Amino acid sequence: xxxxxxxxxxxxxxxxxxxxxxxxGALVVTGLGxxxxxxxxxxxxxxxxxxxxxxxxxxxxxLGLALAQPTRSVVVITGDGEQLMGIGSLATIGAKRPxxxxxxxxxxxxxxxxxxxxxxxxxxTDLVAVARAxxxxxxxxxxxxxxxxxxxxxxxxxxxxxxxxxxxxxxxxPRALPPRDGSFVKNRFRAHLGLAPL
Numbered sequence: 589x590x591x592x593x594x595x596x597x598x599x600x601x602x603x604x605x606x607x608x609x610x611x612x613g614a615l616v617v618t619g620l621g622x623x624x625x626x627x628x629x630x631x632x633x634x635x636x637x638x639x640x641x642x643x644x645x646x647x648x649x650x651l652g653l654a655l656a657q658p659t660r661s662v663v664v665i666t667g668d669g670e671q672l673m674g675i676g677s678l679a680t681i682g683a684k685r686p687x688x689x690x691x692x693x694x695x696x697x698x699x700x701x702x703x704x705x706x707x708x709x710x711x712x713t714d715l716v717a718v719a720r721a722x723x724x725x726x727x728x729x730x731x732x733x734x735x736x737x738x739x740x741x742x743x744x745x746x747x748x749x750x751x752x753x754x755x756x757x758x759x760x761x762p763r764a765l766p767p768r769d770g771s772f773v774k775n776r777f778r779a780h781l782g783l784a785p786l
Contacts, residue, residue, distance in 0.1 A: 597757040600694050603736055604665060605630040607692070610740035611663065615653060615781075618766075619646040619666025623694055627665055628766035634780040638766045638773055644674030647691055651681050654689035654749075657781065661688050661743045668695035671715065681749050682723025688746040691719075692739060696758040719751040726750040 604626040608616070616636045618624040623646075624638045637653075639646055650664035671678075671693045681689060693715055719727035730739065730752050739752045767773055775785040 597696060597755045598731070598733055599759070599761075600696075600754075600756040601626050601629055601761050603730075603733055603754060603756065604694070606733060606736035607663075607665075607740055607743075610737060611661065611743045614661040614663045614743055615657060617646055617650045617653060617662070617664045619643075619664070619670035621667060621670070622760070623665045623667050623670075624766055625761075625764045626694070629761075629764035632766060634776050636766070636773075637777045640768060640770065643670055644677075646670060647674050647677035647681065650689055650691065651677065651684060651686060654686035655684065658686070658688060661690070661746055662686075663690045663692060663743050665692045665694065668693055668697065668715070672713070675718065678719055678724060678751070679722040682719070685723065685749060687748050689749045690739070690743045691724075691749070691751045692754060693751065694754050694756050696756050715751070715753045719753075724749050724751050728752055730754040 600622070608627065608630045614635070616627055618627045618636065618638050620639050620641055620643055624640070627636055628638070637649070639649070646664050646666040650662050654662040681691070695715065716727045716729050726742065726748055727750070742748065742750045742752070778785060
């Protein structure tokens with residue numbers, strides 16, 4: 589059983605900063621809300637694709653990107669509520685098995701964007717067990733900041749798919765807001781990939 593609502597969980601922003609510092613070449617897709625703030629706070633870069641909406645869509649977008657860019661490492665950084673809404677995407681990832689895709693779920697056991705109601709992960713849903721059940725065999729639980737290096741090694745190795753379930757504190761650091769212009773984010777990201785704007 590997952591126990592993700594503990595007060596002593598990891599400091600989310602520090603974990604994300606360590607992970608991204610160790611994976612400067614990765615293409616990063618963020619789930620809405622706090623994961624986007626955390627990734628932006630770690631340093632804005634052209635290879636970040638921030639999702640402001642589309643709750644439940646981050647892992648699916650990451651899957652499409654991983655299939656379209658098979659020589660690049662793709663990492664999705666999302667929250668437990670967002671991943672729970674898109675739980676079926678994990679089954680599709682398990683079926684397609686893109687080796688270059690890593691899903692990082694920052695789990696505080698709450699729906700942080702809608703009032704901190706308890707999420708299913710604090711009520712018994714085990715995302716590591718779910719991932720393994722649908723074919724993502726490389727699924728692990730992260731409880732120490734030092735394990736950011738372990739996740740980074742998986743991202744760089746591109747031998748996935750992989751899922752890292754990161755148990756974080758429910759504390760909310762100040763918001764760091766990335767660009768909100770969807771066309772700008774999209775076209776900057778496309779330019780990073782050498783593609784023409786749309």
